[in-house]
Every structure is written in structure tokens, then in C-alpha cells.
Amino acid sequence: MRLVKSEINSTHVLKLAMLGAGAFLFLVPSVKAVELTNRAPKENLALSHSIQLAQNTKFFLCPQGKERILAIETINYKLNICGFEGIPSHYAAVAKNKRQGGITLPLKNYDEQGFRYVAVNGDTTYTLTEKQLTISRGKKVIAREKVIAHD
Incomplete structure (x- = not known):
């Protein structure tokens, strides 16, 4: 009877770590599926719609410690x-052309029932409704864009 000499080398450790990580990632979607099926049907539909938008657009612009309440797209902006905890506090935007930087501003006011959010940066006002984003400087409208997707 021959004894097998056990050797641990970095290749074996790396393979074992990758196997563990793969198993973990494989199981994570299962946990989400159970979570979704325990919700009411109407809640499932709304949640799946926002998940679909998030997966299609793949953007999260919120400041650290904040959650995304709405994701909106216009032709030129995300x-x-x-x-x-569901209470709106910030407006965050980034240009899709990636030549301009993003902006994050506290909301000046909002009306969730009327789907209207207003943020101000100096003399520039950003007004977002369900149908459009309006950017004004003083009393002059400098940009108006139709909302093409939102959750």
C-alpha cells in the first residue's frame, strides 16, 4: 500500500477559490427568485419592470448611502x-455622450403624485416630469428632452 504525498500549491488553491466563487455566483440568482415569488403579484410586476429597466440601462448614479428610487432616460441623458427609504432627496444625471461629466444635486422640491422633481444649481434649474426633462438658466429654457424610458 502506497501513501499519497499531499502537495498544496498555488494552482490548486486558485482552482479551489475559483470553484467556490463560481458556486456562490450560481446560487445568488436563486435567492433573488425566491424573494420575488414571495411577493404579491402586483408587486412582482412592478419590481420586475424596474429590474428589467435597470438591467437594460445598467446605470446607478446615486451618491453613496442613497438608493435609486427612479431610473430615467432621455435621448442624451441618464x-x-x-x-x-423611498423618500427622494437627490437628482443625479450623466450625459450619454461621455464628453460631459455628471451632476448630483439635492432636490429643491418634488411631487411624487404629479411625478415632478426640481433641482437647482446656481441659476440653472433641472425639472424632471414623467414626460420630459427641462433645463433652464434663469428664465430661459436651454434644453428640453423627452423621457424615453423610466421605471
């Missing part, structure tokens, strides 16, 4: 309404 926007998030951010907050905490």
Missing part, C-alpha cells in the same frame, strides 16, 4: 432620482 438620470436617477435618489433617496433613502
